Amino acid sequence: EAQVTQNPRYLITVTGKKLTVTCSQNMNHEYMSWYRQDPGLGLRQIYYSMNVEVTDKGDVPEGYKVSRKEKRNFPLILESPSPNQTSLYFCASSLSTELYNEQFFGPGTRLTVL
C-alpha cells in the first residue's frame, strides 16, 4: 500500500530533550516536506527536500533540523525542544513539485513539550 508513515504518533517530552520524528514514504517520491499545524494558523512549512541530499528552509525552520540521506526517509530533528514547539506535525511527499502533483500526508505526530 502506497503511504507515508510517521513515528511516533504521539509524544510528550520535556524542554531540552532531543527528539527525532521519523518519516518514510514508499512511493519513490522526490519531494518531501514537514509541516506544523496550529489552531487558526493552518499548515506552515518547516523544511522541504527536492531530492536526496537537497534540503531547504520553509517558513518556520527555527529550532528544527532535517536530513535526506535516502529518498524514502526524511526525519525531523528537534535538538532542544521548547514548549512553543508543541504542535501537530505532518510529513508529506509528492512525485515532484514542478508538475501537478498532489501531496500525500502522513498520519501526523502530536508533540507536547512540557
Place this chain on the structure above:
Amino acid sequence: GQNIDQPTEMTATEGAIVQINCTYQTSGFNGLFWYQQHAGEAPTFLSYNVLDGLEEKGRFSSFLSRSKGYSYLLLKELQMKDSASYLCAVLDSNYQLIWGAGTKLIIKP
C-alpha cells in the same frame, strides 16, 4: 507578501449545497489545490485547478478565476461525513505551496 483568505467557519444543513470561497495573492501561480481534513487526521487531496473554469468530481466541484485570484469549492448533497476543514493552497512561481488557514465546515442534521 503572499496571502490566502478563507472563511474560518461555515455551517450548512445535511442535504444542502455549500460554497467555500478562497481568495489569494501570491508571487506567481502554478495551480490551486483543495484538501479535506477531518479533525485530528491528515489532509487528503480533493482537487487541483490550473485553468479557469469549473472542475466537477462527483458531489464536489472546484472553480477557478485566475484574473480575480479566486476559487471556490462547491459541495452538493451534503452528508454528515462532510463535516471537516477544507484547506485551499496555491502553488506559487517557485513551486512552493502556500496554505490558507482552512475553513471548518459544520453540517447539521
